[in-house]
Amino acid sequence: MDIEIQPVTQPKARIQDESKLVFGRQFTDRMFVMEYDTGRGWHSARIQPYAPFTLDPAALVLHYAQEIFEGLKAFRRQDGSVALFRPADNIRRFNKSARRLCMPPVDEAFFLKALKELIRFESDWVPHSEGTSLYIRPTMIATEAVLGVKPSDKYLCYIILSPVGAYYKGGFKPVKIWISDHYIRSAPGGTGEVKCGGNYAASLRAAKEASEKGFDQVLWLDAVERKYVEEVGSMNICFLYDDKIVTSPLHGTILNGVTRRSILQLANEMGYTIEERAMSVDELLDGAESGRLKEAFGTGTAAVVSPVGQLTYKDRTVTIADGQMGALTMKLYKALTGIQYGTQPDPHSWIEKI
Ligand SMILES: Cc1ncc(COP(=O)(O)O)c(C=O)c1O
Known part of the structure; x- marks a missing residue:
């Protein structure tokens, strides 16, 4: 599957002082999105501007919590490059979660490629100060608009990114x-x-x-x-x-x-x-x-x-x-x-x- 790249026309203002970054409060300019329909599989993969979704009020995720997510980080390395830590492990666990909740697994190699591509576009957002990182949140939600407890026939899978400050800013506190x-x-x-x-x-x-x-x-x-x-x-x-x-x-x-x-x-x-x-x-x-x-x-x-x-x-x-x-x-x-x-x-x- 190809990944469509959509332009960002209005980049967000960034927090310049990295000591002020708070976990999960600010998100980068872009996100990865793909959609799933039973019979068609995953499709419409794209890297698009970060934006709210429109969801039908009956979407299954909103009623029966058919939702999974992951959490991993990209790090700014000493040599200025950006790297991920064991990302394939998180993607494997994402698929394990998907199977447990009767959701369609992703192609692990494709998902890793998409994740890396997104971070390449957003690499300026990876902070530089000691202990900081870019938090990565892959998510999958059931979007079919129907009331009734059953696996959805439609899903949205996306990845959002959030720059995070050092966890131990004030020192280690047991x-x-x-x-x-x-x-x-x-x-x-x-x-x-x-x-x-x-x-x-x-x-x-x-x-x-x-x-x-x-x-x-x-x-x-x-x-x-x-x-x-x-x-x-x-x-x-x-x-x-x-x-x-x-x-x-x-x-x-x-x-x-x-x-x-x-x-x-x-x-x-x-x-x-x-x-x-x-x-x-x-x-x-x-x-x-x-x-x-x-x-x-x-x-x-x-x-x-x-x-x-x-x-x-x-x-x-x-x-x-x-x-x-x-x-x-x-x-x-x-x-x-x-x-x-x-x-x-x-x-x-x-x-x-x-
Ligand atoms: C319930 C729970 N246990 C353990 C962990 C630690 O997992 P990991 O080391 O993969 O972040 C997490 C965080 O993801 C968690 O939510």
């Missing part, structure tokens, strides 16, 4: 986590291992309550026994426990994070044993009190790693690593961002130049 004993994020057989909007809508209430209680994020326990650690906020979670890295296994209820996968590989190469196993909330809190739990950190595209300084479960609160960022967390952060920004070699070929 987060305070509330372990929810009431709300759950995902259950076996559900959609927890894919990236659909409904998962995030369902998480809002717990996040709101956590915030009202003074916490930064929610740690989700498993839905069956309400006992085992799954994820934190919208990140995977890892622990340095007895000098091993412990993290929840990929058993269908947590997202298979690209950052998780990369951090585990780097930690393994640094000599750490990786244990993908169930960690109960009791083991976690007891470990924090006994000193067996040395560090805890979330992993995800937005923050890369996010140190956890405090955990609260019911009326029990524990502090981890004296509420500071642990040495291993810092080492892994530097190793992964070094690869992304080109200050370190990329022995795994994770970087895809634009």
Whole structure:
């Protein structure tokens, strides 16, 4: 499929001071769009000016949430070039999400080509300051105008781009986590291992309550026994426990994070044993009190790693690593961002130049 290139006649004003960039608030001049109709497949691929869509009020996405998305970043490298980090992994996960929600998969090679083409046009939007990046949001929505719970016969797939500031502008601030004993994020057989909007809508209430209680994020326990650690906020979670890295296994209820996968590989190469196993909330809190739990950190595209300084479960609160960022967390952060920004070699070929 060819990609039609439409001109941009009115470029947007840019935020010149990169320290003022706020995540997800400003979007670039262009977006990639393609459409799908049953019987015809994907068609009308184009790079067009960023603009609102017109949607029928009956569009299926607006009623039954048939929607998926992805999140990845382009980085301005030390040599001035622009690169993506493991984009094929995100596109593969996009298709996994599509299949789970009965949506049509995209051609992965074509989608990567379209993504790169869009970023080539928008490369001036990739910020230059340390820690900044261009966030990439591929999305697919069901657009058929019909009421009734069924897979849509029409879809819109698009990619939008947003320049983002450094996540750790004010330094590393370990987060305070509330372990929810009431709300759950995902259950076996559900959609927890894919990236659909409904998962995030369902998480809002717990996040709101956590915030009202003074916490930064929610740690989700498993839905069956309400006992085992799954994820934190919208990140995977890892622990340095007895000098091993412990993290929840990929058993269908947590997202298979690209950052998780990369951090585990780097930690393994640094000599750490990786244990993908169930960690109960009791083991976690007891470990924090006994000193067996040395560090805890979330992993995800937005923050890369996010140190956890405090955990609260019911009326029990524990502090981890004296509420500071642990040495291993810092080492892994530097190793992964070094690869992304080109200050370190990329022995795994994770970087895809634009
Ligand atoms: C629920 C959830 N878990 C984990 C992650 C981390 O995934 P990744 O490292 O691919 O960004 C994300 C972010 O995409 C997420 O939304």
